[in-house]
Amino acid sequence: MLEELLTAAAATGSAGAVYLSAAARVVKQYERGVVFRLGRLHGEVRRPGFTLIVPAVDRMRKVNMQIVTMPVPAQEGITRDNVTVRVDAVVYFKVVDAAAAVVNVEDYRFAVSQMAQTSLRSIIGKSELDDLLSDREKLNQGLELMIDSPAVGWGVQIDRVEIKDVSLPDTMKRSMARQAEADRERRARVINADAELQASRKLAEAAQQMADTPSALQLRLLQTVVAVAAEKNSTLVLPFPVELLRFLERAQQQIPPGTTRDTRDTRDTKEQSTGP
Template sequence: MVEEVLGIVAGVGAAGLVYVAAAARVVKQYERGVVLRLGRLAGDVRAPGFTMIVPIVDRLHKVNMQIVTMPVPAQEGITRDNVTVRVDAVVYFKVIEPSSALIKVEDYKYAVSQMAQTSLRSIIGKSDLDDLLSNREKLNQGLELMIDSPAIGWGVQVDRVEIKDVSLPESMKRSMARQAEADRERRARIINADAELQASRKLAEAAHQMEDTPSALQLRLLQTVMAVAAEKNSTLVLPIPVELLRFLERGGEEHEDQPTRRYAAPPVESPADNDDRQAVEPPAEREIEPPPEREVERTIEDIIEDASGK
């Protein structure tokens, strides 16, 4: 009798161990458990940790609650300004209602992927090329709203959408490169013109200052000569001041206007006639060249010739 009782207890214990082994489940921290009892949703979502189900009757489905990173394949489309482009993106989403993600949609990942591709093509057709290249934040927000609206009913929340790359045709790339080069050249010319304007104003102020003090012009000339001579060139060309030319011109005019000196010859006696009178011939006037004067200044040609010879 005791042996029979022990056998029954052992059998019941073995059956209990088999039942526990069949009913025991472990839900990880990043997962949630959804129980379907005979095909119907049973109870609340199971929290992470150890849980029990009814074997054969219940079936536990684990839903991942982590953020999923899903790349969107490159989509080719025509922008609003008739430019063909290829755009790819990436979507970050997560499940917020495990029961809805399991029951309301067959495969929520595939559904989000198809919705992202459709929304991306729609955004390409509604945007200009400049918006795709420079105003991506606004396009990312629009994509996020377009994908998140239907995904909320599936128990999925879209955290972020980013456009990764925009591929352009080679002809469009060359056109944009020429446009950028022309714009940079325009800005460079404007900067050079502004610099010339400022320099001309400074030079005009310097010219007015030198006009008031002519000695400043001579000092500037000497500084220029010193700067040129420091380079040890074989030929040194010196600019001649205008004042020197005027001085030479005034000297030539005074030489031409000087009157010619005339000298009278002494009287010559002739033999007397019957009345013993002496007749004196009128003095003959002759032109006598003035004594040679020393050169006032050297000519410009001599100065240039001497400078060239040195």
């Protein structure tokens, strides 16, 4: 009798161990468990840790709640200004409702991937080439909204969308290079012309100053001679400035005609002797 009881207890313990091993489940920290009982969603989503299900009746599907990094294959399209480009992107998303991600869509990863490709082609057709190259932040926001709208019903939240690269045809690259080179040359010419204008104004002011003071021209000439003679020992042939001749001519006109140096000295002596 005692042996039968021991045998029954052992059999019961073995059956319990088998049942427990079949019913036991462990949900990791970054996962959630969705339980189906006889094909229907049962109860709440199982939290991380140890949990039990009914063997042969319940089925539990684990859903990863981590952020998923999904590359979007390069899509070729024509921009609004008729330029053929290839654009690829990357989508960051995560599951926020595990039950909806399992029940409402067959494969939420594949669904997000297809929606991202379709939205990327739509963005290419609505944008111009300059926007794709320089205003990517605005395009990223628009692409995120286009993907996130249907993904809400799938229990998926789009965290971020980034356009990675924009590939242009070789002919377009050469055209853009020529345009940039022409623009730089234009700016260089404008800067050079502005410098010439400023220099001409300064030279005009200097010429006016020298015209008012003829001796300044002679001083400038002597400075030039010193600067040239300091570099090389050579014979210099300097032109005689016409302004200096005019200065001497005006000085000569101030002396009365027929008056010599001796006459002026005699006149000055007489005026001093006959003073008051």
